[in-house]
Amino acid sequence: MELRMKELTRQFGGFTAVDHISLTMTNGVYGLLGVNGAGKTTLMRMICTLLQPTEGEILFNGQNIFKMDADYRKILGYLPQEFGFYPEFTVKDYLFYIAALKGLRPAVARKRVKELIIRTGLSKYTGRKMKKLSGGIKRRAGIAQAMLNDPKILVLDEPTAGLDPNERIRFRNLISELSEERLVLLSTHIVSDVEYIAGEILLMKDGALIRQGTADELIRSMTEKVWLCRVEKSAVPALMKNYKVSNIRTGTHGTELRIISEKSPVPGSVMEEAALEDVFLHYFGEKGGNNDVLL
Amino acid sequence: MFCYELKKVLSKVSSRIALVVLLTALLIVSFLAITSVSYTKSDGSSVSGTSAADSLRQEKEKWTGYITEDVLRQVITENTAVNQSPEYQSDNVTDNNIAYSRKQGFSDIRELINMAFSGFQDYDYYRVDSVTADEVGELYGKRVENLREWLYSDEISDTFTESEKQYLIQEYEKMDTPLYYTYADGWKALLEYAPTLIMLTVLVTGFLVSGIFPGEFSLKADSVYFSSRYGRNRGVRAKIAAGFCLQTALYWTTMLLYTGIVLFSLGAEGGECAVQTWLGGWKSFYNITLFQDYALTLIGGYAGELFILSLSMLISAKTRSAVLASALPFIVLFVPSILSSVNVLSKLLGLLPDQLLQISTVINTFNLYQIGGIVMGAVPLLFVLYPVLFVLMLPGTYFVYSKAEIK
Numbered sequence: 246m247e248l249r250m251k252e253l254t255r256q257f258g259g260f261t262a263v264d265h266i267s268l269t270m271t272n273g274v275y276g277l278l279g280v281n282g283a284g285k286t287t288l289m290r291m292i293c294t295l296l297q298p299t300e301g302e303i304l305f306n307g308q309n310i311f312k313m314d315a316d317y318r319k320i321l322g323y324l325p326q327e328f329g330f331y332p333e334f335t336v337k338d339y340l341f342y343i344a345a346l347k348g349l350r351p352a353v354a355r356k357r358v359k360e361l362i363i364r365t366g367l368s369k370y371t372g373r374k375m376k377k378l379s380g381g382i383k384r385r386a387g388i389a390q391a392m393l394n395d396p397k398i399l400v401l402d403e404p405t406a407g408l409d410p411n412e413r414i415r416f417r418n419l420i421s422e423l424s425e426e427r428l429v430l431l432s433t434h435i436v437s438d439v440e441y442i443a444g445e446i447l448l449m450k451d452g453a454l455i456r457q458g459t460a461d462e463l464i465r466s467m468t469e470k471v472w473l474c475r476v477e478k479s480a481v482p483a484l485m486k487n488y489k490v491s492n493i494r495t496g497t498h499g500t501e502l503r504i505i506s507e508k509s510p511v512p513g514s515v516m517e518e519a520a521l522e523d524v525f526l527h528y529f530g531e532k533g534g535n536n537d538v539l540l
Numbered sequence: 541m542f543c544y545e546l547k548k549v550l551s552k553v554s555s556r557i558a559l560v561v562l563l564t565a566l567l568i569v570s571f572l573a574i575t576s577v578s579y580t581k582s583d584g585s586s587v588s589g590t591s592a593a594d595s596l597r598q599e600k601e602k603w604t605g606y607i608t609e610d611v612l613r614q615v616i617t618e619n620t621a622v623n624q625s626p627e628y629q630s631d632n633v634t635d636n637n638i639a640y641s642r643k644q645g646f647s648d649i650r651e652l653i654n655m656a657f658s659g660f661q662d663y664d665y666y667r668v669d670s671v672t673a674d675e676v677g678e679l680y681g682k683r684v685e686n687l688r689e690w691l692y693s694d695e696i697s698d699t700f701t702e703s704e705k706q707y708l709i710q711e712y713e714k715m716d717t718p719l720y721y722t723y724a725d726g727w728k729a730l731l732e733y734a735p736t737l738i739m740l741t742v743l744v745t746g747f748l749v750s751g752i753f754p755g756e757f758s759l760k761a762d763s764v765y766f767s768s769r770y771g772r773n774r775g776v777r778a779k780i781a782a783g784f785c786l787q788t789a790l791y792w793t794t795m796l797l798y799t800g801i802v803l804f805s806l807g808a809e810g811g812e813c814a815v816q817t818w819l820g821g822w823k824s825f826y827n828i829t830l831f832q833d834y835a836l837t838l839i840g841g842y843a844g845e846l847f848i849l850s851l852s853m854l855i856s857a858k859t860r861s862a863v864l865a866s867a868l869p870f871i872v873l874f875v876p877s878i879l880s881s882v883n884v885l886s887k888l889l890g891l892l893p894d895q896l897l898q899i900s901t902v903i904n905t906f907n908l909y910q911i912g913g914i915v916m917g918a919v920p921l922l923f924v925l926y927p928v929l930f931v932l933m934l935p936g937t938y939f940v941y942s943k944a945e946i947k
Binding site: 257290293294295296297314315318319321323324325327329330331332333334338341342343345346347348390391394 | 541544547548551552755756759760761762763764765766767768769770771772773774775945946947
């Protein structure tokens, strides 16, 4: 199975949201990392046939997905960032409706809904109206609907946004379980979401893919080093202005900063092993404390 | 999918409120129709509703039969006799009512005489009092003669072409005479109030179906919907089918309940009488019975509803706005009445879809159209035009929605 993007571009008026992306994906989990507005959602919407590309094409096993139409959507599962639902439907109603939309025969739908309700931990909530569910339970219903047709391609756009840490870990594990024998494209701006489960990570910035590889490959690709330094509190603003700071910890003996820089930022700094978060900051971070880089 | 589409609409609280509003409208309009029939008792007091209909039926059935010259003379004789009674000549209102109670049985025929002898554009309630037994037999001839005089009068001579004038005269002459008469107040009440109920049904149903297409967008369920296997084909067809079935079920349930309630209360006899046997239909050039008039009113209302609401669904699919879609029926229904004073637009206004919702009124208007040398009234044109447009709109709605992009 192969999903291939050739010079994929999408423009909105004069703004280019996705800029000539060429990429080939096969089975496995792909983590799509980028700051908000990088073009991740637009790219995913094109992969899900919700948006037509302005230029280029997407091929599934050599066939244009827009020409395949329903035959392509048959093997697709999608959990959008803004997961809407029908407020008066119960969880069961909702899943059966989506099963019908996905073309599952009633007997198959019954079996799949039952399986996924158990797998996603929704057993207690099947009769509850969607509008009365918490954010985490709604997301579980969202992943259940995406999995109903046992998709070969599973696209998850910011699936953990707004979830508490427990739910996030639970969700990550669930995605990991579901990722066997399929292509999972997971978009996020939360590094830890992809760090543990993505086989390959795609870094996206200003509509373009700027780097791809495993977590280790991306770490090795860094041209800067990671430094740990302890300074007086009064020195912090100047360091933040001049360096990419990935972490600040204030203690009784001063402030400890984790800084990404080619050279040692202050005398006595200790070089640390880089992590994926540092990669994120290296590629996307700006000096001066951009909120995104602190995630 | 179809059932879930219906469930999406009907599970909303606002939809349930709309259904309660429709039920209330049905009960109020039925009540108004039933109580529109009144009967004046021999003591001068009045009753209305079912008991009035029973008493009126007894009085009017005495005059059941063809309205021949003899019957017309008899009406003149009876009318004159009542007019000479002390109660009629009294200044006391109750006495006058007592006198009127004796005229109720032939009041419909009395009105036909008033209409025929008052001139085409005039109406004089007391005209019958001065019509003699010798001249009343000219009633049917007077109807055609009045029309001819009116058509060739300076007042409107340019309004109709010569072929349209000839068409109207021919249709008037085609009316089967003598007219058959019997008690038919149930049908008349039905016809009088049906357009109001049809319009209310269209507005309420419009509100219900307006969310079928934009709902996916407003609930942000669009991404999952359109990325599903059938989201761009069968799912869209299910939405169109749900809209169609809701329109059909609500319209026919409401109208058949209305028909049943009113006819059960006022009586179903008289449907075979020509529309010209009552004051409201005397001038009509459509030679149909009251039953046919009502059937056309119901079918026309249904065709109009299908067109208006399907247009509203098409607009909602395109604009993704339920607000605009639910406002459209109001625009279609009320803008023509604002423009009705503009004479230049009368031909155009006669062909607007709101006309289908009031066929019982349209059959009494003189909107004529000439196509390929053939003159016809608005009714047959409306019945062809809007069902065709409705059928053409369905693939349009399907196409627009199935190609939607989620930006």
